[in-house]
Amino acid sequence: MTDTSIFVPGATTQPAAAQGEVRDYFALLKPRVMTLVVFSGFAGMIVAPGELHPFLACVAMLCLTVGAGASGAINMWYDRDIDAEMARTCARPIPRGRVAPSEALGFGVVLSIFSVMLMGLAVNWAAATLLAFAIFFYVGIYTMWLKRRTPQNIVIGGAAGAFPPMIGWAAMTGGVSLESILLFLLIFLWTPPHFWALALYSCKDYARVGVPMLPVVAGARATKRQMLIYTLLLLPVAVAPSLLGLTGVVYAAVSVVLGLLFVLCAWKVLKAPDGDDRPAKRMFGYSILYLFLLFALMIVDRSPGLITVGLVPLGAGG
Numbered sequence: 001m002t003d004t005s006i007f008v009p010g011a012t013t014q015p016a017a018a019q020g021e022v023r024d025y026f027a028l029l030k031p032r033v034m035t036l037v038v039f040s041g042f043a044g045m046i047v048a049p050g051e052l053h054p055f056l057a058c059v060a061m062l063c064l065t066v067g068a069g070a071s072g073a074i075n076m077w078y079d080r081d082i083d084a085e086m087a088r089t090c091a092r093p094i095p096r097g098r099v100a101p102s103e104a105l106g107f108g109v110v111l112s113i114f115s116v117m118l119m120g121l122a123v124n125w126a127a128a129t130l131l132a133f134a135i136f137f138y139v140g141i142y143t144m145w146l147k148r149r150t151p152q153n154i155v156i157g158g159a160a161g162a163f164p165p166m167i168g169w170a171a172m173t174g175g176v177s178l179e180s181i182l183l184f185l186l187i188f189l190w191t192p193p194h195f196w197a198l199a200l201y202s203c204k205d206y207a208r209v210g211v212p213m214l215p216v217v218a219g220a221r222a223t224k225r226q227m228l229i230y231t232l233l234l235l236p237v238a239v240a241p242s243l244l245g246l247t248g249v250v251y252a253a254v255s256v257v258l259g260l261l262f263v264l265c266a267w268k269v270l271k272a273p274d275g276d277d278r279p280a281k282r283m284f285g286y287s288i289l290y291l292f293l294l295f296a297l298m299i300v301d302r303s304p305g306l307i308t309v310g311l312v313p314l315g316a317g318g
Contacts, residue, residue: 029069043295044168067115073108134163158191
């Protein structure tokens, strides 16, 4: 494994420009990652029981969006040294000198505080507490502790990305339940095969900067076996919302088909010869579609009552 001693966490690798454009600060929020995070949080809100005024529901989604983006900004501040050395991340605003590291950190911290406080004051403190913990987990546990120390970084750290449905559920209900934990578990088990697919074809990048992703430490073959195991574990978990009454039979049937396709992707990755990254790239792309479709199905399953059940109509009391 590549020695990480030459990389100092938090050290800048390029002088930062004094002026950053709006698009540079927007890029700090990791908008592509944020989109799926927010969508899963919205799904958690829709499938949850209870009522919430549409305006407050929008506020909750705004808080989740801003909180997720704030985590991304702080992550980019901390990882700016290795981001500058990786082909996948070298064009980010800080390595390019578009945004000063201190400005990125301040931007992320202010947005974090704003999102948590607004969620607590406008919606409820259960959702705000979960949002605060998700931000802390992604920044403190994953980015600053696990990512550079253990090949299980994405397994444990993936919990940070699994909180949004729970946050959406808590925004609607004011608490946590078995159903919301199941939604958490769905993303938690999805994250390793999703991210390891990326790590397989970015292995040289991670090795060069000394990040001990599983393919770097254990090799491609062991990583591919783990990916298949996780996709198999994910199959029953993805169907479970129907067993708990959150979704109907259509969701159950389609989730099985989508899950089997995910397993097939993992099988093709496992059987691919060393050096052939095409199956891993296809699996990475499909993994995003897979999770999006699952949560979209949940929303559609509840869509007949989307306006009158769950979200209180505008003008209603409560």
